Amino acid sequence: MDVLFVFVYPLLALCTVIQCSVYCVQSLKHLKNGNVCIQYFIYLLFFLFYIAPIISQMIFVGYEYEVFWRANDAMKDFVSNIEYLAFVLTFSYFIMKSSKKDVKMQNTCIEINHSITRFGSLVVVFCFILTIALSGIEVLIGGYGYAYINNEVVSLNEGVIGAGIIGYLIVLGNLRFVSRTKIVFLTIIVFCFFWIEGKRAIIAETMILIICVLGITKYISGKKMVQYVVVACAVLLPLCFLYGLLFKENTTSFLDYFNVDFSRQYTLVYQFYCDRIGRDISINPYDGIVYLLTFFVPRILWFEKPYPFVNYLTLSLVGQDFVEFESAGWATTCSIFSDLYDSLSILGLALGIVMFLKMFKKVNNEKRAHYKIMWLYIIVRLLTVQISSAILQITVMLILVFLVDKLFKNYVRIDIPNTGNCRIRVGKSG
Template identity: 25%
Template sequence: MLEFYNIITFAFLSILSLYYLKSIIQGQINIGHIAYFVYYIAFAIPILLDLVLGIPVYSNRPGFKLATNDTHTIFIYDTYMIFIGILWFLFSTKKKLRYSDIEKSNRRQQKLFKGILWILVVFPILLVLFAPEAGFYLDYGAINQKQLVSQKIIDFHGIIHLFSLISIVSGILILLIDKMKFNRFLMLVMPWVFIAIWLNGKRSAVVIFIALLIISLVIKGYIQGWKLVIFTFICLILFLGYNTFYTNQIKYETLDVKLTQAEKYQNFRINYGRDDVTKLSIYSMLNDKPEILDYPGQSILFYLTFYVPRELWNNKPWTYPVYLTSAVFMNRVDSGYIGWTMTTSWFEEAISNFGIFGFLIGPALLLFLCRLGDRYQNRIIHTATLLIVILFIMLPLSSFIPLFLIWMIILIYFQKFNNVIKVSN
């Protein structure tokens, strides 16, 4: 019976994806239409994989093993996915938005933003000059070998990681607001973006770049209709090849770690799916153990006080992934930071913080952002808002707070100078 419900859930979400695909092919670029596919990959595809390949073993992650094999949790998860799909269909867009509706910002704005963006694009290279060991960055992905890296390098790489992501986003924004042809973009901007991706050393940087590049090419009108579908498919194939290389040659091979096929499948699901963390959040709500947060709103309090140094507040809350990682290993004795965390999304964080109300608050926030971004006929705001929505679907807010603040500054800037044209209601 539960397997049949899984099939119904996946079929419903797939029908919605076909609907949004058709609308994009017809020229609509509403944020909700594009962002839905990220949601579909992270939350719906895992349902299909469970049906075809089975649930991962999770032999070394007991929290996931409990949650993903609990029938009540699976039923609620499927129902939640259908609920999100219905809300997305009803409320993610207010009015159809087409390529021609998106306007460029005026010349004054362009000059100011272009100057700032170019500084941000090249900034990671300047930062490397101050690295404890600049030669460390000659090897791609070396930061993954944390067992062999000094704490000084790890701490400094946090700065490199942040500004390399900002560099990637800035490079894409230059493509959006500049009149340069795509081949000039490849020659003038892409080398700096490639260096930023190299310095970052994480797959997430590649995912963000590919997603933003596709979005930007659509908004600029370079690829539309079936060209968009074909280009996206090619990017997906290339990324899967890159991911295989990254996993085998960089993440594990350099540490002389041999993985079984079951472990590779498990890691693939953990890296790209968000079903396991969502099911764990649901399971924790239904049962006494494992408990994720000590009290409702605990990780929200972190966002409100993230700027307060931990040295001044010993009991300052951690980010949500820290608590969830502790629950994954059923280790509530020490819920502090263990050096790394599982990757979470906003959906399950809302459940853990707000309980049953989180099932509504989670998608409601993203739907609000989708409609907010669609209200503005401006390439910068549209692309930046779409990026923020995608990041909320795939990552915890704690991992992109600087980008979120930049997005807010952009909104405030355009509001202050009254240079945003709003879509008529």
């Protein structure tokens, strides 16, 4: 093991964790004071997926990945880990710096289109019916995660479920005007989605998005917002352990599940390491970006179309030669930064940071709740999981929301101060 990694890296990692923890505390304070700038939500998410794994690495020094065994050498490489620290510090700095400007420019009103809310409800119900129609009633009565466990027998369209989740989030953005009966009914359907898909990720992702939606639409704020965040963290982490205990019959896998489900450190560090030693991950340059730009092109028309980058990354991590497959239930998880770095190296990381800053500004300045929620969903997906698994449902929902918004204008404006728990004012939007 590298001497620098043993003696120098822990000190640099500790300094990084301390600085990022300061940013984390600042974000919580801003949320407690009622400043619901999107950067504060995203930074907490960034801390969980990108900084907490550094803490885990410092505590569990001898930990090694079993399935993704090629990551082990990378995680002990000094230069690759330093590159990762530099990346998280840079992104952290720009997230917090941009928040200072955006919070001053943030809109104090939200415009809600009731037609979009009704559309969101219809999407949830339609996606549930379509899932049952496509996969069969056995996915509902066959037990938790029946389609996931029996994927050789049952074909589950996860994109349909993803569209249903987006519809549910749009309804939550108008929670002030939605009846309790309707929201309970739609929530039951969402739990059915959890039951059918059987993956921890969809539960964690939806829980995070619900809190963010309620925050950016200012349904909850102040101390209540911080309480929601704390409760979510208290639920998400034990979720990894309970999932293994109940469904994998494994009581010792908490660290494994955390590092695989929540860590985006090992994938990026592995990519830095491969770049250093000259190991190719993708077959051709720009494969990851080309797939994202041409996902809508049927493979039958372009047989040599690249596959999602996560496919190449997964096979590289397990030391297997490339085989053609669109998706695999055992794949690793990576963020958009992995796609960008594979195609454009360090420039890709820089472009990714700029892209996120632009999207932060878009969310903060956007008045229409449904577009705020769509942009929020895109940001969270880009930051936490491979966008290739959700790009179709996002594109379809964006088009449908745009069309409904243009055809049916039934707006109400809600005036809410940026800070404090003052009364809201509701009025017709012109």
